[in-house]
Amino acid sequence: MSAYAFDRSSDEAPLDAYSRVVGQVANDVGHAVVRVETTGSNRRAGLGSGVVIAGDGLIVTNSHVVAGARRVKVTFSDGHPTEADVLECLQRIGHETETLAVFDNVVAIVEKVKSFQPDIVFNLTESFHAQRSHEPNIPALLELLKVRYTGAGPDALLLCKDKSLAKKLLTYHRVRVARFIMSPAHRPLKRLKKFVYPAFVKPVGEESSDGIAQASFARDEGEVIERV
Numbered sequence: 309m310s311a312y313a314f315d316r317s318s319d320e321a322p323l324d325a326y327s328r329v330v331g332q333v334a335n336d337v338g339h340a341v342v343r344v345e346t347t348g349s350n351r352r353a354g355l356g357s358g359v360v361i362a363g364d365g366l367i368v369t370n371s372h373v374v375a376g377a378r379r380v381k382v383t384f385s386d387g388h389p390t391e392a393d394v395l396e397c398l399q400r401i402g403h404e405t406e407t408l409a410v411f412d413n414v415v416a417i418v419e420k421v422k423s424f425q426p427d428i429v430f431n432l433t434e435s436f437h438a439q440r441s442h443e444p445n446i447p448a449l450l451e452l453l454k455v456r457y458t459g460a461g462p463d464a465l466l467l468c469k470d471k472s473l474a475k476k477l478l479t480y481h482r483v484r485v486a487r488f489i490m491s492p493a494h495r496p497l498k499r500l501k502k503f504v505y506p507a508f509v510k511p512v513g514e515e516s517s518d519g520i521a522q523a524s525f526a527r528d529e530g531e532v533i534e535r536v
Contacts, residue, residue: 346377
């Protein structure tokens with residue numbers, strides 16, 4: 309559980325402090341809010357929202373949204389539908405399926421693979437322990453278990469997690485990329501020499517627009533240094 313508090317000793321205006329706390333709360337829990345759409349044979353389509361409250365994917369929503377529904381579609385805040393669409397497609401063409409919500413239990417993954425012995429795993433995980441940096445470890449584990457899976461392998465995912473390294477590799481192979489400069493966290497840049505503006509400042513290891521705000525667009529050196 310997270311706690312949020314105002315700093316009374318700060319010169320920050322009350323309204324600005326309130327906005328900052330609201331924004332922080334939204335960033336912390338926004339990814340857990342989902343859109344719930346339902347359809348049924350004898351009822352009109354239902355539409356509502358829900359919240360993921362557990363690591364196994366448990367979602368809380370209003371009863372009237374899902375009551376009598378024959379099909380439920382859940383979409384996360386980034387606009388991507390959940391595994392329900394994949395399951396529906398596989399089952400419709402006659403395949404036997406089982407699901408596993410992955411959050412922080414490696415043993416559960418191994419046990420599920422051993423008990424179900426799938427022909428292929430549709431790997432839709434993007435994090436582990438709520439850390440996206442662990443995403444490459446899931447396909448790596450599946451390779452150790454000698455299980456075929458969909459999606460990129462651990463090498464490709466690990467490379468994509470480091471934008472600077474990926475750009476250097478592309479540049480080596482003469483693939484044109486936007487000019488970039490790396491600013492290490494332990495020694496942030498103080499000057500930018502011969503850089504053409506405007507510039508866009510973003511984290512080297514994040515994705516899906518995490519760490520990006522209006523201030524990421526910098527028109528000159530001063531705005532870049534301030535953002536860094």
